[in-house]
Amino acid sequence: GKTATMVAKAAYAVDRGLVAAEQIVMLAFNKEAASELQQRADQAFQRLGLDGDGVQARTFHALGRQIIGQATGRFPNVPDWAVDAGQGLERLADLVDQLKDRSHAFRTQWDLFRLVFGRDLVTQGSAPVADGWEADGRGYVHSLNGERVQDIEACLVADWLFYNGVGYRYERGDHFDPGTDRHVAGAASFHYAGTPLRHEHRSGTQDATTRDRADTLHTGSAALRSGALFDLLGQALGRHGVLLDPNPDRALPESGARPMPDAELIGLVRTFISHAKSNGLDVEDMAQRLRAMPEDQFKHRHRLFLALAAPILQAWDDALAAEHAIDFEDMLNQAAELLESGRHASPYQLVMADEFQDASRARARLCRALVQAPGRHLFAVGDDWQSINRFAGADVSVMTGFVDWFGHGQVLKLEQTFRCPQALCDVSSRFISRNPAQIGKQVRSQTPAQGPALQAFQVANRDQLRDAVGQYLQQLQRQLLSGERAPGRSGKLSVFVLGRYNADRALVPPDWQARFGQQLEVRFLTAHRAKGAEADVVILPAMLERSFPNTRADDPVLALAMPHADTWPLGEERRLFYVALTRARRTVAMFSVRGRRSAFLTELVQDGAVQVTALDGKAIQEQPCPACDGGVIVQRTGAYGSFQSCSGYPRCQYKPRQPAGPVTR
Secondary structure (H helix, E strand, C coil): CCCHHHHHHHHHHHHHCCCCCHHEEEECCCCHHHHHHHHHHHHHHHHCCCCCCCCCEEHHHHHHHHHHHHCCCCCECCCCHHCCCHHHHHHHHHHHHHHHHHHHHHHHHHHHHHHHHHCCCCCCCCCCCCCCCCCCEEEEEEECCCCCEEEHHHHHHHHHHHHCCCCCCECCCCEEEEECCCCECCEEEEEEEECCCCCEEEECCCCCEECCCCCCCEEHHHHHCCHHHHHHHHHHHHHHCCCCCCCCCCCCCCCCCCCHHHHHHHHHHHHHHHHHHHCCCCHHHHHHHHHHHCCCCHCCCCCCHHHHHHHHHHHHHHHHHHCEEHHHHHHHHHHHHHHEEEEEEECCCCEEEHHHHHHCCCHHHHHHHHCCCCCCEEEEEECHHCCHHHCCCCCCCCCCHHHHHCCCCCCCCCEEEEECCCCHHHHHHHHCCCCCCCCCCCCCCCCCCCCEEEEEEEECCCHHHHHHHHHHHHHHHHHHHCCCCCCCCCCEEEEEEEEECCHHHHCCCCCCHHHCCCEEEEEEEEECCCCCEEEEEEEEEEEEECCCCCCCCCCCHHHHHHCCCCCCHHHHHHHHHHHHHHHHEEEEEEEEEEEEEEHHHHHHHHCCCCCCCCCCCCCCCCCCCCCCCCCEEEEEEECCCEEECCCCCCCECCCCCCCCCCCCC
């Protein structure tokens, strides 16, 4: 009801004579949204018998361009590639390739970051990173060279050595102590071929002191996070005649880790540029912010990324200048500056912004500038629980910190929903509200329950997911035909299959139309695309670890360009999952795979919100693997008989220790 509320507010203002229709502007985020907003406003005014001809629904883009054109006499050119996300990524990829061709140093930096520093270090209190688990329960991380090293810090050292062509032998330092039944931490050891040099790295130690003796180098976390470790190690190797040979094209073993893909790094840079420009930050501003960061952050990684982003940002601006153009963020900032300086006077008394949870700081600045004169008002509607467009420049702190941005204001909460049943509202609200930065509210619903609000099904392996979705659709069809379920508004039951990625489309049975088309209307969407839409039933076909949530969604380097970056773990992914849950008018059905259960689904189970069953409805009782994050203990049969191990094999090779048998004398 957010958009309906905004239209009603505009009609109220005109009806009461508070403002004239031509003094109202409604701001939307794209042409389609602005067109729909204009249509709904026109219909409402006509229905109420009001003259609303002057009320305008505009995009931020169109309004910013108009302000600059009227103030300067020249309308700015904003090329499609600077607005469209897909075209922007393509253009940025071309610019990166050009920088690589022109500069060997840039190419080296790009590949160093991508191969060695693609993953961030864990912060204090965060769960350790693990690619798999040994039989005794110790976690390991795959290095580029194919070893199983004990943690992400040891992995970074190993990957740096591999990238630089340094031969080494690695030894784990942690071990299992049967006396205490616990794993004991220890220093990872690196021995360098043809030299007596021994390097010991102890993770988790914040002591900044580093000992470098003739044949022994001791380092800790502080040296790694600051980058000093790599300088010291390079110097120590040089003293022993070992020369560094950086090579991004060195063949990777089959068992080795896969480096960060170019496309992923390009996407991260594009998001970074959007936020930097939206916040009006230049490279020196961000360098100053880097210097002020706490020492326990991985400052060396941030420094490397900023060194990459600086020439790319310059290349982006040069490409714009070559077309006598500006980009979207610059245009919004320029329009705001013209208003702030008094070079342009806003004709609007009432400024209204839709979907305000997706506002960038540049959009917020423009809104603030439009109403800076006395007697002008801003009315914004949005749901910070649904802020999921960080990749496009959205900054949820604009809404959660609304009063900080705009001064005194009134917050009105729309707590009545007309879509989800109360049970689904309660589960989804409790889930999203774990992030204390989200604005609290109590969502109420008068929508009657029709069937279970939440269901969760588990299959043995991923190959069975599509067939399981088909069986569920068949079950819905049977329930409709028997009268157990009522049809939806169109006479059929509407079903969304919501994937975290476009690739999840493969989990929709290709023959659904022929099999179920008489009773069901099935549509695939990504969770991002589904925002604002609704269906009777929502199917989440791949609630799997490392899939939903995407654990790499919120890269810490964005903090350089965002004054109030969301620090809650996987904050954006939680909001995306909330959006997926709340698309349903009746039921959400989630599908997972044994030993690969999503952390979000596990959280719902632990909260008592849902029970995972087989497709026939039988409850699944499992013993969680104590070593890994999602595996369960299963019975297996091998060459030496029956034994128990983790379902996540070979990623997790944990085996419960067998109790000792009786001693015979």
